[in-house]
Each structure stands twice: as C-alpha cells, then as structure tokens.
Amino acid sequence: MTAAPVARRRGRAQRHGGAAVTLIGPFVLFFAVFFIAPIGYALVDSLFTRRSSGLGLGRPERVFVALDNYVQAFSTPVFVESLGRLLLFSVILVPMMVLTALGLALLLESGRARFPKVFRVVFFMPYGVPGVIAALLWGFLYIPATSPVLQGLRSIGIDLAPLGSDTVLFAIANIALWGFAGYNMLILIAALQAVPSELYEAASIDGAGQWQTIWRIKLPLLRPTIILVTVFTIIGTLQLFVEPLILRPLTTAINSDFTPNLAAYNQAFSYGNASLAAAMAVIVAAMAFLASFGFLSLVNRKGNRAW
Amino acid sequence: MVTTTQAPHQSRRPASTPRSTWLGSTAVMAVLVLSAVYFLLPMVWVLISATKSPGDLFSTFGLWFSDSPQLGANLSRLLGQDGGAFLRWLGNSLVYSGIGALVAMVMSGACGYALAIYRFRGKELLFAAILGGVLMPATVIALPLYFLLNTVGLTGTYWSVLLPSMVSPFGVYLGRIYATSAVPDEVVEAARLDGAGEVRIFLTIASRMMTPALVTIFLFQFVAIWNNYLLPLVMLNDTRTFPVTLGLTLWNSQIQRDPNFYTLVVTGSAVSALFLVAVMISLQRFWRAGLTAGATKG
Numbered sequence: 166m167t168a169a170p171v172a173r174r175r176g177r178a179q180r181h182g183g184a185a186v187t188l189i190g191p192f193v194l195f196f197a198v199f200f201i202a203p204i205g206y207a208l209v210d211s212l213f214t215r216r217s218s219g220l221g222l223g224r225p226e227r228v229f230v231a232l233d234n235y236v237q238a239f240s241t242p243v244f245v246e247s248l249g250r251l252l253l254f255s256v257i258l259v260p261m262m263v264l265t266a267l268g269l270a271l272l273l274e275s276g277r278a279r280f281p282k283v284f285r286v287v288f289f290m291p292y293g294v295p296g297v298i299a300a301l302l303w304g305f306l307y308i309p310a311t312s313p314v315l316q317g318l319r320s321i322g323i324d325l326a327p328l329g330s331d332t333v334l335f336a337i338a339n340i341a342l343w344g345f346a347g348y349n350m351l352i353l354i355a356a357l358q359a360v361p362s363e364l365y366e367a368a369s370i371d372g373a374g375q376w377q378t379i380w381r382i383k384l385p386l387l388r389p390t391i392i393l394v395t396v397f398t399i400i401g402t403l404q405l406f407v408e409p410l411i412l413r414p415l416t417t418a419i420n421s422d423f424t425p426n427l428a429a430y431n432q433a434f435s436y437g438n439a440s441l442a443a444a445m446a447v448i449v450a451a452m453a454f455l456a457s458f459g460f461l462s463l464v465n466r467k468g469n470r471a472w
Numbered sequence: 473m474v475t476t477t478q479a480p481h482q483s484r485r486p487a488s489t490p491r492s493t494w495l496g497s498t499a500v501m502a503v504l505v506l507s508a509v510y511f512l513l514p515m516v517w518v519l520i521s522a523t524k525s526p527g528d529l530f531s532t533f534g535l536w537f538s539d540s541p542q543l544g545a546n547l548s549r550l551l552g553q554d555g556g557a558f559l560r561w562l563g564n565s566l567v568y569s570g571i572g573a574l575v576a577m578v579m580s581g582a583c584g585y586a587l588a589i590y591r592f593r594g595k596e597l598l599f600a601a602i603l604g605g606v607l608m609p610a611t612v613i614a615l616p617l618y619f620l621l622n623t624v625g626l627t628g629t630y631w632s633v634l635l636p637s638m639v640s641p642f643g644v645y646l647g648r649i650y651a652t653s654a655v656p657d658e659v660v661e662a663a664r665l666d667g668a669g670e671v672r673i674f675l676t677i678a679s680r681m682m683t684p685a686l687v688t689i690f691l692f693q694f695v696a697i698w699n700n701y702l703l704p705l706v707m708l709n710d711t712r713t714f715p716v717t718l719g720l721t722l723w724n725s726q727i728q729r730d731p732n733f734y735t736l737v738v739t740g741s742a743v744s745a746l747f748l749v750a751v752m753i754s755l756q757r758f759w760r761a762g763l764t765a766g767a768t769k770g
Binding site for chain 2: 183184185187188189191192193195196198199200201202203204206207210268269272273275277278279284286287288289290291292293294295296297298299301302303305306310311312313314316343347375396400403404406407411414426429430433434439442443446447449450453454457
C-alpha cells in the first residue's frame with residue numbers, strides 16, 4: 166500500500182491556509198485525542214506501576230519501573246502462549262482468507278457464472294453480521310445438541326468436535342472467514358473490473374486459455390490488491406477477542422487468556438493491573454506494525470516480484 | 473465478458489471446445505452454489521431457530537421447522553424482556569452507528585478533500601500518520617482509551633462510545649484518493665472566481681462530486697461501529713446505554729441459569745442480523761462505487 170498518487174496542484178497553500186485548517190482541523194483533533202493520545206498514554210503508562218504503600222491504606226503510588234512491565238508480560242506463560250496461539254491463528258487464517266476471496270472473485274468474474282450479482286450479495290452478506298452474533302451463531306453450529314451439520318455428519322459415521330483443543334483455532338478461523346471472505350472478494354472484484362477489457366481481448370487473440378489469462382494477466386494485475394487484502398487480514402487476526410470470549414463457555418479448550426487482547430483485558434479489569442495491560446496492548450500494536458511492514462517489505466523485495 | 477464479433481486470429485487456436493466449456497461452467501456453478509450454502513447456513517439456521525421453543529431448539533432438526541412454530545411468541549418475549557430492553561439496545565446501536573458514521577463522514581471527507589486540494593508543509597507526514605491509524609488494531613486503542621476517558625469522567629456515558637466512533641482514518645484515505653480524481657482543479661478555481669469561500673466550495677460543490685466516496689465512508693463506519701464490541705464493553709456499565717451486540721451477550725451469559733434465554737439470544741440475533749443485512753443489500757451499489765475507488769486508485 167503506497168500513498169495515493171497526488172495530482173500536481175500548485176500555488177494554493179499560502180492563500181488558503183485558513184480554509185485548510187477548518188477542513189482538516191476537526192479530524193486531526195479527534196484523531197489526536199482518540200487515536201494518538203491513547204497510544205501515547207499506553208506507552209507512558211506501560212513504564213509505570215502502581216504500588217500501594219504500607220498496609221494498602223491511602224492512594225497507591227505511581228512508580229517508574231522502566232521496562233519491568235514488558236519483562237513481566239514476557240515472563241507470564243499464559244501471555245506468551247497467547248502470542249504463539251495468535252501467530253498460529255494468523256498462519257491458519259491468512260492463507261485461507263486470501264485464497265477463498267481470490268477464488269470466489271475469479272470464479273464470479275470468469276464469465277462462466279450465472280447470476281453473479283446474486284452470488285456476490287450472498288457472499289458479502291455475512292460482513293454485516295456483527296462478530297459477536299457470528300460467534301453466537303457458529304457456537305450453536307459447533308455443539309452437537311443444536312448443530313444440524315454435526316448431527317448429519319454423525320448419522321453417516323463422522324464424529325467432529327470443532328471445539329476440541331486441536332480444532333478450536335480452525336473453528337474460530339472459520340467464523341472470521343465466514344464474516345470477511347465476501348468483503349475481501351468484493352475488493353478483488355472491483356480491482357478485476359478495473360482491468361481494461363482490451364487486455365483480455367489481446368490475450369484471447371493470442372490464444373491464451375482461461376488459466377493462462379489468470380496466471381499471466383489477472384494475478385499480476387491483482388497483486389497490489391491481494392497485498393492490501395493480506396495486510397488487512399493480518400491486522401484483523403491481531404484483533405482476535407470476541408470470538409473466543411463468546412465460545413469460551415462452550416468448551417474447555419479456550420482459557421481466559423486465550424489471546425493477547427483477552428489477556429490484556431483481564432489484566433486491566435479482573436486483576437486491576439492497568440500498567441501491565443498497557444504493556445500488553447503496546448506489544449500487540451508493535452506486532453501489528455511488524456507483521457504489516459514485514460509482509461510489505463517481503464513482497465516488495467525485487468526478487469519476489471516474480472508475478 | 474468481451475464478445476468479439478470478428479476475430480480473424482481465433483482459428484489459430486480455439487480457446488476451448490463447447491464440451492469443455494460446458495464442463496467448466498458446471499464446475500464453476502457447483503463451487504459457487506456450495507459456497508452460497510456455506511455463507512447462508514448460519515443465517516438460515518438462525519431464522520428457522522427463531523421460530524422454535526427452547527425445547528424444540530434442541531430436540532428438532534436445525535434446518536427445518538418444528539411442528540409447533542412460535543415465532544410470534546418468541547418475538548413478543550424478545551420485545552418484552554427486561555422492560556423492552558431489546559428495542560432500546562437496537563435504538564442505541566442506531567444512535568451510535570448513525571450519528572458516529574455521519575460525523576465521521578463529514579470530518580474525514582473534509583480532511584481527505586483538503587489533503588487532495590491544498591498543498592502545505594507536513595502534508596504527507598500527516599497523511600502517513602493517518603494511514604498508520606488504519607493499520608492500528610482497534611482493540612489496542614480501546615483499553616488505554618478507557619483509562620484516558622476515565623480521568624475526565626466520560627466513561628459510562630453515551631459520549632464514551634460515540635466520540636471515539638467518529639474517527640475514521642480509512643475515510644480520510646478514501647476521501648483523498650477519491651477527491652484527487654473526482655474534483656477537478658478547474659471546478660474549484662471557477663468557484664473561487666465566482667467568489668465562493670473555500671469551506672463553501674467543499675460543502676456545496678466538492679461534496680456533491682464526492683458523494684459515492686462519502687456514502688461509502690458512512691457505510692463502512694456504520695458497520696464498523698455497529699459491529700464494534702470491545703469499545704462499548706470497556707466503556708459502558710449501565711445496560712440502558714448498551715448497543716445490541718453487548719445486550720445480546722449479556723443475555724447469552726444468563727443461558728446457564730435460565731434456558732429461556734436461548735430463545736431470546738437466538739431471536740435477537742436473527743432480528744439484528746437481518747436488520748443490518750437488509751441495510752447493506754439495499755445500499756449495495758454504493759459499496760461497490762467506494763470499493764472500486766479503494767481498490768484501483770490506492
């Protein structure tokens with residue numbers, strides 16, 4: 166993702182400074198207060214801790230402890246486990262998401278699909294279902310008592326336990342896939358439709374088949390959009406919070422600190438350790454940036470520009 | 473997609489025989505239909521289950537109606553429970569999402585427009601910072617924001633959810649790339665010669681040219697606020713201020729105590745899912761306009 170190409174618009178800056186401030190000001194103010202300030206607050210607060218003096222009477226004291234909270238976070242086994250779990254979850258979900266969205270987009274735009282508009286709406290529809298409700302619904306579909314799917318599979322001799330400890334990450338990934346695959350598909354379709362039709366014409370005249378058109382024309386042109394979808398999916402996985410929270414009563418495979426966000430939430434509201442929670446939030450933010458920029462620099466290396 | 477009536481070179485190598493085309497189309501349709509079943513399954517399940525009694529929910533096949541459907545009874549219980557809490561939550565969600573998205577649309581639309589039209593020092597740095605905001609997981613913001621708003625006593629109020637919801641960095645991004653291509657310099661210059669002020673040019677002329685992008689910003693933000701769970705979870709403690717997502721999980725947590733809550737959660741999920749899906753489908757063309765801009769001009 167690069168900054169949008171800016172048209173050359175010269176000689177306006179000085180004359181219209183006031184107007185620019187009026188138009189930009191409100192957003193920048195809100196952005197500063199509700200985006201930048203919390204991040205700054207978390208960064209600062211993560212360097213402090215609150216200690217109650219003596220018998221715990223009186224106001225707790227705020228003490229500078231440098232990186233102690235980070236050390237503590239990384240030496241808390243459940244938190245480190247949740248980081249590893251999140252990584253594994255990304256490895257499961259990101260390829261699943263990108264391939265599904267890409268596959269559906271290519272199929273709908275292949276010219277061989279009937280009623281493409283109907284399918285597009287059906288695939289996109291779950292995007293409007295809140296994650297909480299999606300998790301509630303899939304929760305019912307994951308327990309044998311209410312799931313027609315599991316009951317059907319059982320009647321032909323297949324016993325599935327989606328919420329078992331080996332499968333629970335896939336069960337959660339499936340909820341995310343269900344919710345967002347259609348949305349990502351729409352982004353990819355929009356990019357596909359922007360390809361000038363002369364390109365397809367030329368390819369067909371040169372005798373390119375469907376597959377060749379996909380490999381040689383569609384995928385290379387979709388590259389930036391695929392990268393965009395991948396980055397957004399990576400960031401999405403780092404937000405993992407509500408699905409495990411909702412599914413937790415249904416299974417023993419999800420503990421209370423299942424993801425870093427849950428761990429941070431618990432530190433803040435169950436254990437009253439806001440500073441440790443802040444450190445954990447900062448760690449997740451750092452991971453988001455590292456993952457996004459790591460992925461971007463990986464795909465933008467010259468050697469990887471093969472397609 | 474492209475039909476060439478006259479293609480002299482096509483005889484060189486036919487792309488595919490009729491038979492393989494037919495096979496290909498059938499395979500394509502098979503995959504699409506299977507995918508549709510997958511995407512529809514939870515929705516169909518919840519709509520059917522919303523007609524069942526708590527007992528039938530567990531004793532009858534999930535994808536077909538029970539012998540004694542009671543959708544009416546479920547709906548009236550849903551609306552009557554806790555003194556009409558569900559409608560109140562639905563109304564709260566509408567307020568949070570509607571007002572939040574409206575203000576977000578105006579603020580980020582204006583900011584995106586100004587970033588496209590004016591040149592000033594630090595512009596690209598500002599834009600980069602805003603793009604960084606797009607990459608920031610919302611969950612990371614919510615916790616520190618709670619402690620921050622707590623110091624000024626805002627937590628627990630409507631404002632604690634409403635105000636943070638008015639910020640859409642993605643909207644600025646979309647607004648800028650759209651304005652760059654959709655608002656010609658000449659139009660802005662002409663309006664200036666006619667004596668229109670800068671803010672008025674945006675409000676009366678540019679905003680009209682940016683309508684598809686603005687509607688898209690509104691829709692994205694509306695859905696984002698409607699679906700946001702963590703922010704209201706940390707901010708609110710009075711159930712009267714809850715949005716519908718938070719309210720449903722409140723009922724869900726009482727299922728163990730009273731199985732009647734199963735029907736409330738299922739029927740409530742069905743109603744709120746249907747509501748937003750209907751909104752989205754009816755505004756579908758606007759989604760596509762905005763997504764096209766986002767996907768191709770980025």
